[in-house]
Amino acid sequence: MKSTVETLSPTRVRLAIEVPFVELEPSLKKAYREIGQQIQVPGFRKGKVPPAIIDQRVGRGTVLNEAVQEAIPQNILSAVREHDLKTLGRPEVEITEFNDGDSLNFTAEVDVRPEITLPDLAGIEVTVDELQVDESEIDEQVKNLRERFATLKTVERAAAEGDYVQIDLRATVDGEEVPGGSATNISHEVGSKQLLPGLDEAVVGLAAGEDTTFTTQLVGGDFAGRDADVMVTVRTVKERELPELNDDFAQLASEFDTIEELRADLRERVTRGKRVEQIYAARDKALEQLVEAADVPAPEGVIRDEVESRKEAMVDQLERIGASLEDYLAAEEKTEEQIDAELTEAATQGVKVQLLLDTLADAEDVQVSDDEFGHEIVHRAQRAGMAPQQYYDQLVRSGAAGAVYGDVRRGKALAAIMERITIKDAAGNVVGLDALREASEAEHGHEH
Numbered sequence: 001m002k003s004t005v006e007t008l009s010p011t012r013v014r015l016a017i018e019v020p021f022v023e024l025e026p027s028l029k030k031a032y033r034e035i036g037q038q039i040q041v042p043g044f045r046k047g048k049v050p051p052a053i054i055d056q057r058v059g060r061g062t063v064l065n066e067a068v069q070e071a072i073p074q075n076i077l078s079a080v081r082e083h084d085l086k087t088l089g090r091p092e093v094e095i096t097e098f099n100d101g102d103s104l105n106f107t108a109e110v111d112v113r114p115e116i117t118l119p120d121l122a123g124i125e126v127t128v129d130e131l132q133v134d135e136s137e138i139d140e141q142v143k144n145l146r147e148r149f150a151t152l153k154t155v156e157r158a159a160a161e162g163d164y165v166q167i168d169l170r171a172t173v174d175g176e177e178v179p180g181g182s183a184t185n186i187s188h189e190v191g192s193k194q195l196l197p198g199l200d201e202a203v204v205g206l207a208a209g210e211d212t213t214f215t216t217q218l219v220g221g222d223f224a225g226r227d228a229d230v231m232v233t234v235r236t237v238k239e240r241e242l243p244e245l246n247d248d249f250a251q252l253a254s255e256f257d258t259i260e261e262l263r264a265d266l267r268e269r270v271t272r273g274k275r276v277e278q279i280y281a282a283r284d285k286a287l288e289q290l291v292e293a294a295d296v297p298a299p300e301g302v303i304r305d306e307v308e309s310r311k312e313a314m315v316d317q318l319e320r321i322g323a324s325l326e327d328y329l330a331a332e333e334k335t336e337e338q339i340d341a342e343l344t345e346a347a348t349q350g351v352k353v354q355l356l357l358d359t360l361a362d363a364e365d366v367q368v369s370d371d372e373f374g375h376e377i378v379h380r381a382q383r384a385g386m387a388p389q390q391y392y393d394q395l396v397r398s399g400a401a402g403a404v405y406g407d408v409r410r411g412k413a414l415a416a417i418m419e420r421i422t423i424k425d426a427a428g429n430v431v432g433l434d435a436l437r438e439a440s441e442a443e444h445g446h447e448h
């Protein structure tokens with residue numbers, strides 16, 4: 001095999017590769033073997049069909065094509081190694097010349113990792129918002145906690161918004177009962193809009209034992225799209241009673257003895273959460289500054305693939321909730337071109353950040369230990385609800401284990417950046433990374 005490399009841009013090269021016919025022989029033999037396994041010819045055992053018969057049956061061209069498709073990736077790999085290229089993404093291949101018995105000539109355009117000059121990390125300074133915790137935020141936390149410990153008490157009065165009612169429903173269309181349109185003793189929070197449109201308005205003002213009829217449009221079943229008359233009967237009305245805010249409540253809802261200690265703990269949690277947000281904001285600003293300072297170029301092919309995969313993931317997600325891209329565009333009041341532009345912008349920044357972190361990881365010879373890699377696998381397996389070994393085997397099968405390794409390595413490079421840059425808040429105070437370490441330990445604590 002002979003190959004030459006031509007630089008098209010800082011992030012893209014074109015390989016011109018020539019493979020003598022004799023070097024295609026192994027791929028050709030393999031193609032005959034595989035096609036021979038797939039066809040049945042009377043008088044020959046499966047897998048024992050001679051090449052001449054295969055040529056007659058499926059055509060020599062088909063065999064040559066299969067051999068070439070197998071030989072191309074192998075030869076690209078050899079050429080990449082020979083020219084010491086750091087390739088990214090998938091190559092675009094074009095066969096320039098190939099005839100039976102002659103050498104195979106093709107080109108492969110592929111994105112490569114650009115040469116990036118890293119700025120001095122010690123000179124990077126970012127400013128984040130000051131950390132402020134308002135008492136009203138603690139009040140909100142206490143309110144949420146009270147609501148979690150609320151009890152329901154039956155009341156002898158008409159239902160109001162926020163009450164819980166036990167109800168029976170019976171739907172009819174033109175006097176005919178709707179199949180599956182009746183239900184008894186359902187619990188419903190008035191005003192939650194969880195059941196049928198119009199139900200909440202109908203129930204308000206009804207006491208136990210009272211009923212009313214309202215009209216709603218059916219969305220499924222034989223009568224979909226038709227108006228149905230729904231009779232609703234209220235069995236019981238219960239109101240939510242919140243526990244009194246005192247030390248007894250603190251003991252019920254937490255490990256603390258007094259309401260003051262509980263509030264202090266909630267304040268601490270809110271503060272810690274805000275510190276982590278501060279550091280994440282600093283991370284984003286630092287990466288933005290570094291990408292700009294290093295003037296990281298964007299590899300077009302990789303970004304195109306990334307946009308495609310992000311869009312596919314978005315469509316999949318929408319389909320899972322029974323919506324389409326058209327529905328989403330209508331709801332967001334955006335065109336598909338606008339969504340593509342947003343995805344391209346996000347993907348471009350994401351890819352540039354990855355290139356920057358990879359360059360830093362190389363420059364500092366960042367290594368990933370088996371332990372660190374194992375931790376990440378355990379963490380991702382938990383998120384996916386799978387056993388770690390099963391998750392890892394799946395990664396290996398899909399060829400994605402290397403990508404996870406790369407993510408862990410980039411994570412370590414990012415940690416090195418955060419350690420060396422200066423983070424200040426708007427008042428000029430230096431922000432430390434302790435909050436992030438605490439949060440990380442809390443998150444990974446269950447794995448140790």
